[in-house]
Amino acid sequence: MSTNYYHQFLDGSPCGLPAGKVVCVGLNYAAHIQEMASQKSAEPMLFIKPTSALTSLASPLLIPQGLGSVHFETEMAILIGQELNQCSEPDVLPAIGGIGIALDLTLRDLQKQLRDVGHPWEKAKGWDGACPVSAFLKPDKITDLQNVSLSLEKNGDIQQDGNTAQMLTPVIPLIAYMSRFFTLHPGDVVLTGTPEGVGPIVPGDSLVVALNDVLSVAVTDIRYRSSS
Numbered sequence: 652m653s654t655n656y657y658h659q660f661l662d663g664s665p666c667g668l669p670a671g672k673v674v675c676v677g678l679n680y681a682a683h684i685q686e687m688a689s690q691k692s693a694e695p696m697l698f699i700k701p702t703s704a705l706t707s708l709a710s711p712l713l714i715p716q717g718l719g720s721v722h723f724e725t726e727m728a729i730l731i732g733q734e735l736n737q738c739s740e741p742d743v744l745p746a747i748g749g750i751g752i753a754l755d756l757t758l759r760d761l762q763k764q765l766r767d768v769g770h771p772w773e774k775a776k777g778w779d780g781a782c783p784v785s786a787f788l789k790p791d792k793i794t795d796l797q798n799v800s801l802s803l804e805k806n807g808d809i810q811q812d813g814n815t816a817q818m819l820t821p822v823i824p825l826i827a828y829m830s831r832f833f834t835l836h837p838g839d840v841v842l843t844g845t846p847e848g849v850g851p852i853v854p855g856d857s858l859v860v861a862l863n864d865v866l867s868v869a870v871t872d873i874r875y876r877s878s879s
């Protein structure tokens with residue numbers, strides 16, 4: 652399956668950055684650590700989704716069938732605009748190329764199985780289409796990265812209603828930390844963790860995923876992907 656995904660800006664202006672890898676942080680909101688019955692880690696817990704996980708939040712979401720529950724995790728997404736390699740914190744803000752909202756889709760049952768035997772999570776987090784992202788806002792549309800509301804409504808009910816003020820590691824030190832391990836290239840995307848309220852999606856569900864009052868995406872077409 653190829654997704655034909657490319658980055659877009661919400662205002663329709665050309666983006667031109669290539670779709671890259673997605674560097675993610677787990678357990679970055681205390682209340683989500685509680686609901687997952689996980690432990691707070693001393694340093695940010697990082698993982699990567701491949702480019703092939705990227706898909707548009709506005710197109711049909713194709714989810715795997717027969718691998719257990721698929722959970723949504725609503726996360727602020729940062730589009731990297733300039734290379735960051737072992738950078739310091741003041742280097743981060745000028746390198747941010749856009750801000751959007753993403754779903755860190757997770758095969759929750761498979762993740763638990765893999766965790767229980769100490770195996771990596773890639774199959775649970777990195778499958779084709781496991782990272783639907785919105786079009787991006789220009790960075791100047793968000794005045795304070797640590798005061799951004801994130802919400803997800805499923806079938807008319809609010810499931811997630813968080814704020815980036817609740818992050819354990821804020822965006823700027825998080826991205827600087829990531830760049831110590833992984834060079835971030837223009838077109839890479841950083842996912843910043845999910846607040847509490849994660850839950851399952853199945854075909855037929857409809858979602859509204861929103862960031863502040865400036866970005867809102869209705870997801871009305873969730874399907875099982877064909878198994879070919």
Ligand code: ZN
Binds near residue numbers: 676677726844
């Ligand atoms: Zn996540």
